[in-house]
Amino acid sequence: MISKLVTLALLSRFILCSSLPNVPGATFGSSPSPFEVEVDPGFIDSVYDRVLHARSPAPLDGLNPANADGPGLDDFHKIRDFWLHEYDWNKTQQSINEKFKQFTTTVESPQSNYSHPVPLHFVHHQSPRTDASPLLFIHGWPGSFLEVEHIIDLLTNPPNSSLPAFHVVAPSIPGFGFSPAPQYPGYGPLEAAHSFNSLMIQLNYTKYLINGGDFGSVILRFQANAYPENVVSVLSNFWVIRPNATDNARLAANTTTPDETQYMTALNNYVTKNSGYRFIQQTQPLTVAYSLTDSPLGFAVWIWSLIKHTLDPAIKKFTPQELITWSMMYTIQGPYAGLRFYKESQQEGNFEGFSFGTLPYVSQPAAISEFPYDAWFGLPLDWAQREGNVQVRYVHTRGGHFAAYEVPELLARDLWTWFGGLV
Numbered sequence: 431m432i433s434k435l436v437t438l439a440l441l442s443r444f445i446l447c448s449s450l451p452n453v454p455g456a457t458f459g460s461s462p463s464p465f466e467v468e469v470d471p472g473f474i475d476s477v478y479d480r481v482l483h484a485r486s487p488a489p490l491d492g493l494n495p496a497n498a499d500g501p502g503l504d505d506f507h508k509i510r511d512f513w514l515h516e517y518d519w520n521k522t523q524q525s526i527n528e529k530f531k532q533f534t535t536t537v538e539s540p541q542s543n544y545s546h547p548v549p550l551h552f553v554h555h556q557s558p559r560t561d562a563s564p565l566l567f568i569h570g571w572p573g574s575f576l577e578v579e580h581i582i583d584l585l586t587n588p589p590n591s592s593l594p595a596f597h598v599v600a601p602s603i604p605g606f607g608f609s610p611a612p613q614y615p616g617y618g619p620l621e622a623a624h625s626f627n628s629l630m631i632q633l634n635y636t637k638y639l640i641n642g643g644d645f646g647s648v649i650l651r652f653q654a655n656a657y658p659e660n661v662v663s664v665l666s667n668f669w670v671i672r673p674n675a676t677d678n679a680r681l682a683a684n685t686t687t688p689d690e691t692q693y694m695t696a697l698n699n700y701v702t703k704n705s706g707y708r709f710i711q712q713t714q715p716l717t718v719a720y721s722l723t724d725s726p727l728g729f730a731v732w733i734w735s736l737i738k739h740t741l742d743p744a745i746k747k748f749t750p751q752e753l754i755t756w757s758m759m760y761t762i763q764g765p766y767a768g769l770r771f772y773k774e775s776q777q778e779g780n781f782e783g784f785s786f787g788t789l790p791y792v793s794q795p796a797a798i799s800e801f802p803y804d805a806w807f808g809l810p811l812d813w814a815q816r817e818g819n820v821q822v823r824y825v826h827t828r829g830g831h832f833a834a835y836e837v838p839e840l841l842a843r844d845l846w847t848w849f850g851g852l853v
């Protein structure tokens with residue numbers, strides 16, 4: 431009787447956190463188990479109906495440029511029409527299942543302030559090379575594990591044997607993709623760092639490397655700081671350092687170097703012109719979650735407003751097919767948890783109001799990769815060193831915020847060069 435009760439209690443702990451809205455087959459056991467995406471077709475129909483009945487804002491004659499207030503109506507119509515006439519979720523889902531070896535599991539991190547078990551979805555591709563090193567790839571906002579799509583084969587199967595190979599693990603942050611949303615507040619980048627370390631240990635990768643941009647890069651800084659015995663090194667493509675009062679005074683006095691000027695100008699542009707989404711997500715995520723949960727098209731445009739500003743226009747990635755699929759990685763379970771990750775992140779120091787904040791120091795050897803269409807391009811190496819043992823910066827002439835997706839060959843080269851010298 432008692433043992434039955436204990437078993438029930440143990441089971442119920444996993445059952446409690448084991449469901450994923452609109453993906454009825456998803457289960458999260460205590461060890462990795464293969465997973466394929468299979469979304470409830472009734473939900474897909476309801477998404478289609480909502481897109482079909484979406485109302486369009488009235489155009490404003492003479493608005494110049496047409497996207498001065500956000501993505502223009504022509505973008506809105508293009509996305510809507512593609513969704514209604516061409517988008518095929520079944521095919522998309524099949525292609526995700528063909529491209530990725532996916533798993534689910536549950537991790538526990540007793541040392542974390544978040545004391546509940548955390549159900550996770552992740553991609554895990556092992557390299558055939560016996561000398562491969564484990565590499566954790568962490569996505570960001572408004573992306574998902576799909577960010578790893580174009581780079582994963584280069585990393586597991588590099589074009590020649592003199593380049594290092596990696597076993598790649600690409601988890602979904604809880605609330606994104608197919609990792610269920612946290613059930614309680616208090617789960618931010620620091621807690622994700624604890625969960626992802628627990629995941630790597632569960633996979634028997636006790637020493638590993640990390641790459642990430644956006645939130646991935648915030649999480650990797652917490653993770654490297656908390657687990658010096660496990661995280662050997664990191665390469666970040668979003669290493670933001672907040673300018674201090676001296677820097678701002680030097681900018682005003684025109685005594686900054688060209689790199690510093692470029693960095694501070696890019697960051698300032700992002701903060702003043704393009705951070706509205708972030709401020710509402712940091713402060714009142716539920717307010718905006720009501721309408722964004724109800725309108726899949728509205729949500730796709732919400733993330734498009736950010737994505738479009740951080741793409742390299744010369745690289746023709748990001749078709750409506752890609753945008754809708756990226757947006758579905760939030761819409762399927764509902765976007766609230768992804769939206770409010772910003773609030774948790776602010777509470778952990780990543781943002782201070784409109785500005786960026788500061789993060790824990792990374793003492794492991796680290797590298798940074800900078801891409802010109804990202805929000806933080808130009809960061810000098812000595813600035814990067816204010817928050818970590820950053821030894822190299824790779825500065826590129828192409829690519830933007832989603833480097834792994836947009837310019838996989840450039841980011842892969844940095845990962846080969848940097849990690850190849852270490853492991």
Ligand SMILES: *[C@@H]1O[C@H](CO)[C@@H](O)[C@H](O)[C@H]1NC(C)=O
Nearest residue numbers: 470471472474518519520521
């Ligand atoms: C997608 O697949 C589901 C079940 O597998 C099916 O019921 C549905 O009709 C399909 N939808 C389309 C648009 O093909």
Ligand SMILES: *[C@@H]1O[C@H](CO)[C@@H](O)[C@H](O)[C@H]1NC(C)=O
Nearest residue numbers: 541542543620621624656778
């Ligand atoms: C728990 O939260 C406190 C306060 O936010 C933080 O300083 C501390 O690092 C956290 N502990 C762990 C193990 O994450």
Ligand SMILES: *[C@@H]1O[C@H](CO)[C@@H](O)[C@H](O)[C@H]1NC(C)=O
Nearest residue numbers: 588589590591592593843846
């Ligand atoms: C392997 O690839 C690297 C990077 O592209 C190149 O520099 C090197 O010459 C190649 N080596 C061989 C043996 O092909």
Ligand SMILES: *[C@@H]1O[C@H](CO)[C@@H](O)[C@H](O)[C@H]1NC(C)=O
Nearest residue numbers: 461462463631632633634635
């Ligand atoms: C990790 O190692 C343990 C002990 O050798 C083994 O039981 C377990 O199956 C391994 N886990 C994975 C995911 O390979």
Ligand SMILES: *[C@@H]1O[C@H](CO)[C@@H](O)[C@H](O)[C@H]1NC(C)=O
Nearest residue numbers: 673674675676677812813816
């Ligand atoms: C800003 O950072 C630089 C470099 O670390 C430092 O020399 C300077 O004192 C800092 N200024 C302030 C006001 O903290």
Ligand SMILES: *[C@@H]1O[C@H](CO)[C@@H](O)[C@H](O)[C@H]1NC(C)=O
Nearest residue numbers: 679680681682683684685686
């Ligand atoms: C800095 O340069 C700008 C533009 O060239 C100029 O308007 C401004 O007066 C300069 N400021 C100082 C303090 O020299």
